[in-house]
Amino acid sequence: MRRTRRVRLLAAALAGLLAVTATGCTRSSDAAGSATADEDLRYGAAPAPDGVTLQPDVVIVGGGGKSVRSVTADGLSWRIDGKAKHADELAPGKVMFITERGVGRVLDVAPVDDDLLVTIGPVDLTEVVKDGTFERADVALGDPVIYPAGEPFYGDEQPPPPSTYGRSVPLQRRTDQPTQPGPQRGGDVLTRALGYTVYPTCCTNGAGAHFSYDDGGVRLVGTVTLTTQRPNAGFHLAIGAGKVTRAELEISGGFGIKVEFEAGIQDGKNHKKVFPIAADLSFPIGAIAGIPLSFTVSQTLGVTTAFGAKLGTIKGSGEFSLAGKLGFGYANGTFGPHVTENFQRKSSLLNSLTGVPVGVMGLLIEHGVRFTVGIGAFLFKAGVYFELSTKYGMTLGSALGAAYAQCRGTAIGLNATFGVGYTILDPVVKVINSFLSLLKPFKVVNVPQIKNSGGISSSSEIYKNEEVIPKVSICGHAPS
Template identity: 80%
Template sequence: MRRTIAAAVAGLLLLAGCANDSAPSDEDLSYGAAPKPDGVTLQPDVVIVGGGGRSVRSVTADGLSWRIDADAPHADDLAPGKVMFVTERGVGRVLDIAPAGDDLLVTVGPVDITEVVRDGTFERADVALEDPVVYPAGEPFWADERPKPPSTYGRSVPVQRRTDQPTQPGRQRGGEVTTRALGYTVYPTCCTNGAGVHFSYDDGGVRLVGTVTLTSKAPRAAFHLAIGGGTVTRAELEISGGFGLKAEFEAGIKDGKNHKKVFPIAADLSFPIGSLAGIPLSFTVSQTLGVTTAFGAKVGTVKGSGEFSLAGSLGFGYANGTFGPHVKHDFQRRSSLLNSLTGVPVGVMGLVIAHGVRFTVGIGAFLFKAGVYFELITRYGSTLGSALGAPYAQCRGVAIGVDAAFGVGYTILDPVVKVINSFLSLLKPFKVVDIPPIKNSGGIRSTSEVYTNEEVIPDVAVCGHVPA
């Protein structure tokens, strides 16, 4: 059993590895504010559809397909390959367009903010992250165990039809909305005391429940974005508020099977900034969850919790083609995840929970947000040795890895990209313009390791040892 715990923990981590002060209208809250460019230059293939939210009839839960008034100003200029810009949330590269009575059904894909703005500067020194507007994605196509391509509406393509009912933002404060994905029931929380996800899973003999949170206290943000000639010349983003990490979980197995699942949480928690140079922007908090189980027996349980301080502020700067992460970190343990591990394992019980929190200043909705972003990804790895070895030593091991990703643009999880590209391939018989497959990222991006550590107790040969 030498190094069993250490190897399990390390292996699991590899697996998981000038604002507008007027009150917003109902249409603005539901679909986003309308663009009115003033002091910026847009790219030539951007089509601004007039009327803003009043021209939107509905949008699919995942934000992929928009039903708009066919008589809205410039709606007849839309075509595959163009960039539709109807509101701050209704913006994207047109993948497909089809008539529906007096309306148009427009399916959009991701677009980098430099594909919308050619020249412009946007900045704000103080954005309070409190009282978000909640945009739930309902049951989006990426939430299925075996996802099917999104709706083509009137197209005679053999794919599952999706509802085109409008998404309505949750008007409640506190940022809570329950969603489901890949067998998990989750609800995100945000933002006064942090951004987190509570999750539960009960299927096929495996049960999980837990909460992961990037804690903070009254966070505030500042940003600067300068674009010239369709190229980012300068970008800065900083979120202050004092950040920490907190996790608690319980897991059990009884004749079940291990699984590895990673998915975006189907809700945007948005803080409208207002119009800068006529472009409506929002500060959005979105999250992802990943769970990898490695239970070494058919029966067993494991339970743990821990809390840590991490950093005073999070952010980055970019200028002259060079990135510089700004993470003022001071990692300290407040309550020990290692010491909290308990359970009744017949075999080794291993679990990794990955939690990503992304802060984005920009345009777009759900998967297709683009702008200045900073994402913190935390992985908690826990392993509890078999109780059968307890007379000698019951081994316990934990690992924490914190990484940052930041830049200007967008990123999409690979499974979602595959679904959308499958949809595009089914549309080939109808295409006038050949739209290339979408990519899982666009723009400029960098990554940085913030913190990593592993601990194993007791420090005996049978458990192995992983240096800090």
């Protein structure tokens, strides 16, 4: 009797132990299929829709960041685990959604050993979400996660020709490309494009960039900043039946603009260059209705030189207060900017202009700062956005006429663009489409050209002013 009881107790204990062991194995197996914190940080968190309806052509690839092997520096091609759940459903025309950063319209799929190389293009948020509401009232913008893009090919004026080796052009072209560097917090991030070296900064005291250029007899160095204090953001987005029904975005903290520069020419040639700064400054928000979102700050830079002689220098700086908050609202098909504009001079750009110009020295610096709440990475971010574009035009007259009057002129223009969707700079679209056109002879299906914008948007002029001194007939106006 006792022996029988002991046997039963032992059997029960063993059963319990097996149950615990089995449970432990199951949890271990589940964890093995999930991304680690480092993988979530590097590639973005995985979607798990809850309370939203996605579009029917969206393919959620299982495993999130754990299924990502690498991403090219330009963000165009994602190498993923070919055995990941639903990976076999990816095809040109579908929308890949593997992480919050890995989402886009599939342009090409090519096998690489046991993996898949997926080349994607931009996609509007309403092409991903059919029905859903997303809202957050208080997003602190203090210490961003910085995602540098290295030296993506869109920083070149012409893309390098792809190899025709193998069954797929993008297979060889993309595997020859450098992969994205890992994300980081704080520190200097160096980016390069079109001969410019740029260090982007963000966000406690503002979003800006320090840039330098030294080539072909032209030298430039400068810093542009959208200044702010303790920035904070809130947003609301409602999508119904694949259309935006309501959208709001507001960034507060008190804003201003600041520029400083030095430029010179010695037997050089003028140039005009506009490009995206290849780094995302991101603040992960977390999942809302199972869709992981981030608040991202991205920037563009443009420089146009108009030096009227082969020798000369120009230098200047200025700072201005701008607005208490930036943002917009959209409802019932109508946009309305939310900008508490209060433009005031803190230090004069006009009075600061100095130099030794043998001929007229003209310079135009453009700085764009975009705030986006949404999904995607680098060029292919889509969501609710507000972009402030600032143009500084400076002209310094020839020193040869200084005995009579050395003319100085400045022009400042600020414009806002806002909406729900995405926009890409025209020069970048041209380079990417040039690459995609090279795929056509090797593809059975036509490779679609990407567009420079998608979704709904509007724009508004915030401020514009032009000053020229001295006020004499010999002096004209600054470039606009």
